Amino acid sequence: MSTEARAEHFPAADWDGGVFPYRVGHRKLGMWLFIVSDSLTFSALLIGYSYLRASNVWPTPFPFYPSIVFSSVMTFCLLSSSLTMVFAVSASSRGDRAKARKWILGTIFFGLAFLVLHLIEWNHLYSEGLRPFSLPADWVTRYAAPDGTLPSPLFGATFFTITGLHMFHVFTGAIYLAVVAARLNKLKHEDVEISGLYWHFVDLVWMFVFPLIYIMSVDIGTH
Amino acid sequence: MSGETHEAVHRHPAPTGFIRKYIFSLDHKVIGIQYIMLALVAVLVGMTMSVLMRMNLSWPGTNWPILGTLFPGGAPDGMMTPEFYLSLVTMHGTIMVFFVLTTAPQGGFGNYFLPIQIGAEDMAFPVLNMLSFWVTLVGFIVILSAIFFSGADSTVGPIGGWTGYAPLSALPNAGPGQGMGMNLWIISIAIFCVGSLLGALNFITTLLNMRTRGMSLMRMPLTCWAWFTTAVLALLSFPVLLGGGILLLLDRLAGTSFFIPGGLYLSGILSGTDERFPLHTGGSPILWQHLFWFFGHPEVYIAILPGMGATSHILSTFARKPVFGYRAMVFAIFAIGLLGFFVWGHHMFISGMSPYSAMTFSILTLSIGVPSAVKTFNWLGTLWGGRIRFTTAMLFAIGFVSLFVAGGITGLVLGQTSLDLPMHDTYFVTAHFHLVMGVASIFGMFAATYFWFPKMFGRLMNESLGKFHFWITFIGVYCIFVPMHTMGIVGMPRRFAQFTEYEYLKTLHPLVVFVSIAAIATVLAQIVFYFNLLWSIFKGKRAGENPWDATTLEWTTASPPPHDNFAGHLPVVYRGPYEFAVPGAANDFVMQTEPEVILQAVGSGREGTSGNGHDGHRH
Numbered sequence: 068m069s070t071e072a073r074a075e076h077f078p079a080a081d082w083d084g085g086v087f088p089y090r091v092g093h094r095k096l097g098m099w100l101f102i103v104s105d106s107l108t109f110s111a112l113l114i115g116y117s118y119l120r121a122s123n124v125w126p127t128p129f130p131f132y133p134s135i136v137f138s139s140v141m142t143f144c145l146l147s148s149s150l151t152m153v154f155a156v157s158a159s160s161r162g163d164r165a166k167a168r169k170w171i172l173g174t175i176f177f178g179l180a181f182l183v184l185h186l187i188e189w190n191h192l193y194s195e196g197l198r199p200f201s202l203p204a205d206w207v208t209r210y211a212a213p214d215g216t217l218p219s220p221l222f223g224a225t226f227f228t229i230t231g232l233h234m235f236h237v238f239t240g241a242i243y244l245a246v247v248a249a250r251l252n253k254l255k256h257e258d259v260e261i262s263g264l265y266w267h268f269v270d271l272v273w274m275f276v277f278p279l280i281y282i283m284s285v286d287i288g289t290h
Numbered sequence: 291m292s293g294e295t296h297e298a299v300h301r302h303p304a305p306t307g308f309i310r311k312y313i314f315s316l317d318h319k320v321i322g323i324q325y326i327m328l329a330l331v332a333v334l335v336g337m338t339m340s341v342l343m344r345m346n347l348s349w350p351g352t353n354w355p356i357l358g359t360l361f362p363g364g365a366p367d368g369m370m371t372p373e374f375y376l377s378l379v380t381m382h383g384t385i386m387v388f389f390v391l392t393t394a395p396q397g398g399f400g401n402y403f404l405p406i407q408i409g410a411e412d413m414a415f416p417v418l419n420m421l422s423f424w425v426t427l428v429g430f431i432v433i434l435s436a437i438f439f440s441g442a443d444s445t446v447g448p449i450g451g452w453t454g455y456a457p458l459s460a461l462p463n464a465g466p467g468q469g470m471g472m473n474l475w476i477i478s479i480a481i482f483c484v485g486s487l488l489g490a491l492n493f494i495t496t497l498l499n500m501r502t503r504g505m506s507l508m509r510m511p512l513t514c515w516a517w518f519t520t521a522v523l524a525l526l527s528f529p530v531l532l533g534g535g536i537l538l539l540l541d542r543l544a545g546t547s548f549f550i551p552g553g554l555y556l557s558g559i560l561s562g563t564d565e566r567f568p569l570h571t572g573g574s575p576i577l578w579q580h581l582f583w584f585f586g587h588p589e590v591y592i593a594i595l596p597g598m599g600a601t602s603h604i605l606s607t608f609a610r611k612p613v614f615g616y617r618a619m620v621f622a623i624f625a626i627g628l629l630g631f632f633v634w635g636h637h638m639f640i641s642g643m644s645p646y647s648a649m650t651f652s653i654l655t656l657s658i659g660v661p662s663a664v665k666t667f668n669w670l671g672t673l674w675g676g677r678i679r680f681t682t683a684m685l686f687a688i689g690f691v692s693l694f695v696a697g698g699i700t701g702l703v704l705g706q707t708s709l710d711l712p713m714h715d716t717y718f719v720t721a722h723f724h725l726v727m728g729v730a731s732i733f734g735m736f737a738a739t740y741f742w743f744p745k746m747f748g749r750l751m752n753e754s755l756g757k758f759h760f761w762i763t764f765i766g767v768y769c770i771f772v773p774m775h776t777m778g779i780v781g782m783p784r785r786f787a788q789f790t791e792y793e794y795l796k797t798l799h800p801l802v803v804f805v806s807i808a809a810i811a812t813v814l815a816q817i818v819f820y821f822n823l824l825w826s827i828f829k830g831k832r833a834g835e836n837p838w839d840a841t842t843l844e845w846t847t848a849s850p851p852p853h854d855n856f857a858g859h860l861p862v863v864y865r866g867p868y869e870f871a872v873p874g875a876a877n878d879f880v881m882q883t884e885p886e887v888i889l890q891a892v893g894s895g896r897e898g899t900s901g902n903g904h905d906g907h908r909h
């Protein structure tokens with residue numbers, strides 16, 4: 068005990084041990100680290116996409132209407148869900164659990180809306196003939212390069228893989244939030260914050276996916 | 291915010307039932323031993339495969355009836371087919387890199403000793419820790435199953451090597467073993483990635499958040515710095531391999547072409563002209579190489595950094611001197627880790643990359659020589675003038691330094707594009723990476739085993755057997771890998787099942803036989819190690835708390851430590867980790883937990899005796 072008593076004289080500096088240097092608990096720090104790691108998975112896919120896109124003739128099949136308008140509505144849903152998540156965390160920090168739960172449910176609603184719209188869009192592209200391994204027949208002729216090089220079927224591969232992985236993250240995020248909402252009375256404020264971190268991260272990933280996959284593939288009629 | 295300090299966080303009671311205590315344990319010490327046991331099993335599989343390969347290389351045409359019985363497809367009449375040999379190359383590499391060199395140093399020793407050395411009662415996420423082990427074990431079972439699911443193809447797994455280069459790996463009918471065997475290989479690696487991620491974020495959180503009072507960053511043992519850096523590397527590199535693995539699996543299962551270029555012929559069929567080989571076009575095999583080696587190079591450091599940490603720790607302890615240049619050692623670890631992310635291209639010099647990129651990668655690669663040399667000279671500086679105790683652990687630590695230099699010096703050769711181009715596909719590279727990444731890391735782990743065994747099991751390992759094991763292994767690995775450099779310079783290609791067809795390699799045959807005999811002798815010496823390990827658990831000499839007169843926290847608690855490591859109260863740290871030969875002190879070592887007061891009474895002659903200084907990191 069005497070050694071412990073003497074330790075009281077130590078300056079309680081952030082990095083001297085015995086405290087949380089970032090003032091965050093294990094779980095929050097763990098979530099940050101997971102986000103760092105997961106963002107590298109997405110980076111790998113997006114850099115791979117850029118690499119393949121740069122070395123192929125790439126189709127630009129999305130017309131402003133309906134594709135971009137539709138995907139902008141999806142983006143709007145996801146952004147709204149981040150906003151409602153901010154309100155949820157804010158309500159939770161004031162200790163207002165009932166409000167926090169309502170805002171989390173709102174977040175789940177917008178997340179699911181995003182998922183439903185996204186699946187409608189997948190279905191639309193699928194029925195047009197887009198596959199992970201091939202393009203619709205009319206795209207092949209429409210987006211061929213002037214020298215006759217055919218557009219790359221990797222369009223479908225990258226589209227379905229990257230948006231699919233993101234969709235999976237939104238889906239797991241919605242389940243995660245549902246669990247948080249259900250167990251809210253037993254959870255601490257920090258747990259709500261952590262779920263918010265994950266949700267904002269998923270939203271942020273979309274802010275890279277949307278311009279790289281959609282906006283850069285707008286049909287601006289140069290063909 | 292609740293939980294500003296550690297008290298009352300993660301206190302789980304000691305389990306009583308056998309299953310909770312030894313199987314699905316949440317105790318980082320049990321999990322660490324589970325990881326080490328996994329590595330001990332995996333290394334037997336990998337070693338057996340290497341012996342089979344050596345036999346095929348040095349005694350071509352000999353019948354090995356046992357082989358014929360075990361693998362009637364792969365070795366009809368006891369003679370290995372070339373495909374079987376290639377699958378052995380793949381599985382040996384994969385199992386050794388992932389399930390031995392990544393598992394034992396980090397998952398095993400890191401898990402066991404990182405929390406104790408920083409004065410924590412467990413890891414930050416015990417459940418995650420348990421999961422990461424079981425996920426890794428599932429990965430190992432899946433990779434083993436590739437052996438059996440490839441049986442129909444007369445191989446024991448895929449044939450593309452541990453790097454899984456596309457398009458060979460991306461096309462299910464590109465060769466024997468590339469069907470279900472390759473799928474299982476990818477799935478196993480993906481599972482392993484997940485396990486490593488869980489482990490890595492656990493390690494980082496534990497080290498940042500759970501250091502006990504007084505354990506500032508600059509008072510941590512160098513082992514902790516090494517495990518921490520390794521965890522950061524794993525956190526940042528495994529997700530990239532995971533991403534690459536997802537794409538590779540989609541190429542095989544969903545018909546995409548991420549890594550498959552157009553215009554490929556397979557068994558005489560042009561891609562897209564026959565339903566047996568549907569159209570693939572536009573993909574890039576080089577993209578796979580980029581994604582793989584962006585992971586693959588940090589992976590090399592994931593394997594060796596813990597060995598460096600253990601070596602620094604053990605050299606200091608048995609030279610009875612502080613680590614020479616503690617701060618420089620810390621920065622060198624970080625510099626190696628950081629540079630490791632920008633040199634992956636040196637594995638791809640022969641891929642046809644732009645000479646400008648190659649030069650950039652080359653310069654960055656050679657610059658890793660600087661922190662590596664800092665470490666080497668600091669190890670020598672630590673030994674210089676020390677009163678060295680030649681225990682087995684010390685011998686292996688010195689062996690590590692020797693092997694690290696011997697293997698690292700050829701890295702400077704291969705890091706130069708002009709020299710790499712002719713040497714890349716020869717035994718020179720095989721010799722280089724086996725010495726520096728394989729054997730050196732293993733020596734670090736041998737040193738760690740002999741050093742920490744008394745803490746883990748309360749008994750010492752037998753020193754005579756240990757020294758016998760050391761000398762045979764040390765001489766053995768040099769006899770194996772030094773001749774391989776010569777073979778490589780002569781131009782003997784890697785991954786060839788036999789060399790009987792090549793006139794210019796015939797003169798090398800005696801050397802090939804010599805290497806095989808050395809390999810078999812070295813493998814047999816490991817029986818001594820396994821015996822020593824098992825025997826010492828039950829019959830070894832009782833160790834006591836601190837058999838090595840060491841200074842760090844793990845030696846302040848019982849051997850083996852109790853469930854919560856420090857029997858209910860956390861230690862408080864007053865000084866750096868390597869205070870040996872402190873002038874005026876009663877013993878030649880001062881424990882980290884010894885308060886300032888004692889030394890003030892002795893006198894103020896201690897300034898500058900410790901390489902790390904006692905003030906640490908103050909702000």
